[in-house]
Amino acid sequence: MKSAVETLNPTRVRLTVEVPFEELKPSLDAAYKKINQQVTVPGFRKGKIPARIIDQRFGRGAVLEEAVNEALPKLYEDAVNEGDLKPLGRPEVDITELKDNETLTFTAEVDIRPEFEIPDYSGISVEVDAIEVPEEDVDKSVEQLRERFASTTPVERAAAEGDVVTIDLEASVDGEVLDDGVASGVSYTIGSGELLDGIDEAVTGLEAGGSATFSSELKGGSAAGREAEVKVEVTQVAERELPELDDDFAQMASEFDTLEEMRADSRKRLEQMKRYDQAQQAQEKVLDELLGLVEIPVPEKLLEEEISTRKHNLENHQLAQMGMDLEGYLKLQEKTAEEHDAELKEQAERGIRTQFVLDELVGKEQVNVGQEELTEHLMRRAQSSGMSPDQFAQAVVEGGQVPVLVGEVARGKALAVVVEAATITDTNGEAVDLSEEDETAETVTPAAETPSATETADETAGADGDDVKPSETTGA
Numbered sequence: 001m002k003s004a005v006e007t008l009n010p011t012r013v014r015l016t017v018e019v020p021f022e023e024l025k026p027s028l029d030a031a032y033k034k035i036n037q038q039v040t041v042p043g044f045r046k047g048k049i050p051a052r053i054i055d056q057r058f059g060r061g062a063v064l065e066e067a068v069n070e071a072l073p074k075l076y077e078d079a080v081n082e083g084d085l086k087p088l089g090r091p092e093v094d095i096t097e098l099k100d101n102e103t104l105t106f107t108a109e110v111d112i113r114p115e116f117e118i119p120d121y122s123g124i125s126v127e128v129d130a131i132e133v134p135e136e137d138v139d140k141s142v143e144q145l146r147e148r149f150a151s152t153t154p155v156e157r158a159a160a161e162g163d164v165v166t167i168d169l170e171a172s173v174d175g176e177v178l179d180d181g182v183a184s185g186v187s188y189t190i191g192s193g194e195l196l197d198g199i200d201e202a203v204t205g206l207e208a209g210g211s212a213t214f215s216s217e218l219k220g221g222s223a224a225g226r227e228a229e230v231k232v233e234v235t236q237v238a239e240r241e242l243p244e245l246d247d248d249f250a251q252m253a254s255e256f257d258t259l260e261e262m263r264a265d266s267r268k269r270l271e272q273m274k275r276y277d278q279a280q281q282a283q284e285k286v287l288d289e290l291l292g293l294v295e296i297p298v299p300e301k302l303l304e305e306e307i308s309t310r311k312h313n314l315e316n317h318q319l320a321q322m323g324m325d326l327e328g329y330l331k332l333q334e335k336t337a338e339e340h341d342a343e344l345k346e347q348a349e350r351g352i353r354t355q356f357v358l359d360e361l362v363g364k365e366q367v368n369v370g371q372e373e374l375t376e377h378l379m380r381r382a383q384s385s386g387m388s389p390d391q392f393a394q395a396v397v398e399g400g401q402v403p404v405l406v407g408e409v410a411r412g413k414a415l416a417v418v419v420e421a422a423t424i425t426d427t428n429g430e431a432v433d434l435s436e437e438d439e440t441a442e443t444v445t446p447a448a449e450t451p452s453a454t455e456t457a458d459e460t461a462g463a464d465g466d467d468v469k470p471s472e473t474t475g476a
Helices: 021-038 051-058 060-082 135-148 199-203 247-253 259-292 300-321 326-333 337-364 371-385 389-398 402-421 438-444 453-460
Strands: 002-009 012-020 087-099 103-112 125-128 151-154 164-173 176-189 211-217 227-241 423-426
Touching: 002 060, 012 021, 012 060, 021 051, 021 060, 021 103, 051 060, 060 087, 060 103, 087 300, 103 300, 125 259, 135 247, 135 259, 176 227, 199 211, 199 227, 247 259, 259 337, 259 402, 259 423, 300 326, 300 337, 326 337, 337 402, 371 389, 371 402, 389 402
Parallel strands: 125 423
Antiparallel strands: 002 012, 012 103, 087 103, 151 227, 164 176, 164 227, 211 227
């Protein structure tokens, strides 16, 4: 077999492969054997039909087509290895010449990983927010805990701000009550802003048994983003009573003996959250700086697939779970379809470039992934997916996605290497040490919840016979 590689652009090549007919003999034998098991010819036992009879009855062309389809995956793989290529996705194969008992010639166009050099990243310097926890943040945290321990007492008076009302709701659009616009026995704290715009004004001043109607834009459901007439009926008004902020409250609401101890713990927790946010911010900024140091062309088809995948996940998973369609989502986001598409393209392109550069770093820095690291990552992914670790692990194995998880961990570790080499200071001019936060690095890698087109394409390219077949227009 002879093969030649023609570079069409920095991310796409055309392979031309010429195969002597004798190399097709194993595939021809397999083709005759397969056809033998599928057809019946009078006078011959099943599986014992001579090759010349199959040629006479069913045509030599049918045998050649079967043999070529069987041989193509291995021939393509050999050509890829010979050319030292890193293909992305399925190739477009075209049989250009098939001479019986002479030669088979075919071409295969395929996207490849672009070649680039990882630049010196030791000079990267970024600034992040300083970790500061003002007293008002601690006050707010303690107040939220206090709210959780509030008690309610039914009262016979008009509802006021801060009261908890039990209400029934009925939403109508264009005069028709929505199937998913009816709710009974809803508990709502006036002034919390947790329900529809306009509901606070509607229920304030109503006693039990009172009702009102108001207009509001629906935030979710089948009519998300549309204006609706909402009827609200108050069935109960209850007054909220907050516990005193003292040591007794601290002992009731926490494991601490004093209010001061509980406040100190709240401050510590807030600091930990801000430290995590700071680490995330540092990694994002370092990654942006790294991407800015190197030009990485993005394969057009791969970008199209990534955009399509992200759009599908948004519309059919994320928005579907919220009971919202794309039109309602865009209205809430105050974006046009064009702005959304442009943003989606930018995110997809950045995600692909990020994967390329981090994968290159994995090789350059010789990053390895241990079993313990993989297990910890699997546990985190299972938690975010809402599945048990056993269920998630089974789904990963059955879906052949273990290499995807390994890649995610490896990219996270590769980014951690760059972050460690970078100079990171906070807005107060203090040096920031992220040595204890390196496990969060993986969270900024693209497609953290769903394998991206980049990952799946790498794994499926040339993996089996279904991936490499001649196009329908070749007449093979």
